[in-house]
Amino acid sequence: MYAFDYAKPASLDEAARLLADDPEAKALAGGQTYIPTLKQRLAQPTRLVDLAGIPDLATIKEEGDGLAVGAMTTHKAVAASPVVQRAFPELAYLASLIGDPAVRAMGTIGGSVANNDPAADYPVVVLTLDATVRTTKGEHRGSDFFPGMFETALEPDELIREFHIPVPEAAAWEKFRNPASRYALVSVLLVRTKDGEIRCGVGGAGPTCFRATAIEDALRSSFAPEALDGVTIDAGDLNEDIHATAAYRAHLIPVLAKRCVRRMLRR
Ligand SMILES: Cc1cc2nc3c(=O)[nH]c(=O)nc-3n(C[C@H](O)[C@H](O)[C@H](O)COP(=O)(O)OP(=O)(O)OC[C@H]3O[C@@H](n4cnc5c(N)ncnc54)[C@H](O)[C@@H]3O)c2cc1C
Structure with a gap:
């Protein structure tokens, strides 16, 4: 140091x-x-x-059609929050799978989103639900917040205060984890918004999180696992490293999306 x-x-x-x-x-x-x-x-x-x-940066409350979550809220607090478990249980589940107990006790949603590691989990939520990122300089939309790997729309002296996360009507989260780090090789968040829109966010696979529009289009026609049978994802822009090839990551995306569909249909 x-x-x-x-x-x-x-x-x-x-x-x-x-x-x-x-x-x-x-x-x-x-x-x-x-x-x-x-x-x-x-x-x-x-x-x-x-x-x-700084006081009041680790609060979780219901606000309008969503949840207001302070930037310093730890993953452990999100996972254990009765408010999150009731309003958006899949978010509590997502938080419970981050890293290990020590990481969950210390790591924060603000740090995770500001860092925008390609394999991080919360950026997928912020992007997919177009959450509002409230900062010391104003607000950003989640859909515009992640321009590239480890990059965000934040200016160097801009700090995240809290997130407003719209609660979807239904959601399922699937994460194919690296067994050593617990980071995602690929993760998929499938949601049906309160307006009935199907959205599919992907993490771990590319330089930054993205929406899998081919999956969204197929599920819009028919919300069934079989609707994804012919859907392929182009591996060209995906990450390739010692943990997985780009082709393997591309293969995993519809596989995880199908699991999400099955779980949403079972509920
Ligand atoms: C072993 C291990 C396993 C992990 N597994 C996972 C996983 O499975 N899934 C996952 O999503 N993450 C995982 N993580 C990441 C972890 O969950 C943290 O979220 C992440 O390290 C950043 O959060 P932090 O609060 O520790 O931020 P810090 O490390 O303190 O900060 C990270 C960056 O964010 C900036 N920053 C922090 N807060 C703010 C703010 N409010 N406004 C603006 N900038 C800010 C800092 O300046 C810094 O650049 C893992 C980490 C480790 C060490």
């Missing part, structure tokens, strides 16, 4: 000001990604701006 200063502001506005004053300063949430990055000397911030001392 390189040496750095440390600040623990008492408000999000003060945190944003500290970041605006120094372009080399960096926010810290649960530290599950950023602390290992520092340990490996892959980043050299002048100052860490720790968000852990």
